[in-house]
Amino acid sequence: MIYPIVLYGDPVLKQKARDIEQGEIDVKQLAEDMFDTMHAANGIGLAAPQIGKSIRMFVVDGSPIEEEGMQDFKKVFINAEILEEYDDDWGFEEGCLSIPEVRETVHRPEALLIRYYDEDWTLQEEEYEGMKARIIQHEYDHIDGILFTDHLSTLKKKLLKGKLSSISKGRVQPGYKVRIPN
Numbered sequence: 068m069i070y071p072i073v074l075y076g077d078p079v080l081k082q083k084a085r086d087i088e089q090g091e092i093d094v095k096q097l098a099e100d101m102f103d104t105m106h107a108a109n110g111i112g113l114a115a116p117q118i119g120k121s122i123r124m125f126v127v128d129g130s131p132i133e134e135e136g137m138q139d140f141k142k143v144f145i146n147a148e149i150l151e152e153y154d155d156d157w158g159f160e161e162g163c164l165s166i167p168e169v170r171e172t173v174h175r176p177e178a179l180l181i182r183y184y185d186e187d188w189t190l191q192e193e194e195y196e197g198m199k200a201r202i203i204q205h206e207y208d209h210i211d212g213i214l215f216t217d218h219l220s221t222l223k224k225k226l227l228k229g230k231l232s233s234i235s236k237g238r239v240q241p242g243y244k245v246r247i248p249n
């Protein structure tokens with residue numbers, strides 16, 4: 068099932084999402100739907116709040132990125148907790164399926180340690196760096212109600228205000244199904 072993607076301006080994107088209890092929902096089915104939704108929109112990451120669900124789950128699939136190690140970076144993160152972030156900050160131009168047509172450079176630490184449950188409810192603890200860490204940080208922000216635009220300077224935010232306002236009114240045609248905020 069392909070869900071419409073919630074656009075900037077919807078309050079669900081600003082909420083801190085809650086943990087999922089084991090057995091509460093079919094996480095494998097939801098993961099499949101989230102992958103389908105993400106792939107239909109040519110995304111490399113999608114968090115549950117972006118389909119209107121305020122729960123701590125996100126999926127990533129780095130295979131469209133032509134970089135070593137990204138081909139098999141396809142994962143489901145449930146109730147994730149970033150335990151540590153380290154190494155120098157680096158800038159990278161990010162985009163977001165909920166904020167179509169906006170790309171801005173965001174600075175984030177290069178590496179992290181994360182603990183999460185996979186789709187089999189097996190607890191994992193892993194280290195990531197570079198692009199993988201970047202994608203995880205962006206999606207992890209979503210389950211904490213943070214958008215990449217929140218990381219920008221006051222000036223950048225001011226410059227983007229008009230564009231963000233038109234997105235929140237649905238004046239955007241990203242080529243995938245969207246849910247326009249009320």
Ligand code: ZN
Nearest residue numbers: 162163164165
């Ligand atoms: Zn995003």
